[in-house]
Amino acid sequence: MSGDDKLSNSDIDDALTGLPGWTLDGQEIVRTVEMPTFPAAIEFVSRVADAAEAADHHPDIDIRWRKLTFRLSTHSAGGLTKKDVHLAHEINALLPDD
Numbered sequence: 001m002s003g004d005d006k007l008s009n010s011d012i013d014d015a016l017t018g019l020p021g022w023t024l025d026g027q028e029i030v031r032t033v034e035m036p037t038f039p040a041a042i043e044f045v046s047r048v049a050d051a052a053e054a055a056d057h058h059p060d061i062d063i064r065w066r067k068l069t070f071r072l073s074t075h076s077a078g079g080l081t082k083k084d085v086h087l088a089h090e091i092n093a094l095l096p097d098d
């Protein structure tokens with residue numbers, strides 16, 4: 001299986017088990033996080049942007065004051081692939097501990 005292959009439903013379920021905060025929404029995985037301030041939210045987006053560029057894989061990002069929603073899917077595959085799971089793990093790793 002290559003990184004561009006669409007994941008099966010059971011692969012997606014397994015991946016979500018190891019991805020705290022992420023949920024499935026149709027063909028995408030989604031996580032909303034809240035930062036303490038708007039500047040902190042923008043700084044976090046910048047760190048995610050660096051990870052996304054390094055991975056050559058880019059989330060859709062919704063910014064509302066200090067609340068950020070990240071949506072991941074692989075456009076070229078029309079669904080979820082390992083690339084989405086990897087980037088979701090990277091985004092989680094950038095978050096401060098709860």
Ligand SMILES: C[C@H](O)[C@H](O)[C@H]1CNC2=NC(N)=NC(=O)C2=N1
Nearest residue numbers: 056057058059073074075076077
């Ligand atoms: C050429 C480049 O690899 C592609 O355009 C990448 C860029 N970032 C991407 N990001 C996402 N989320 N899905 C893609 O299919 C995608 N394709």
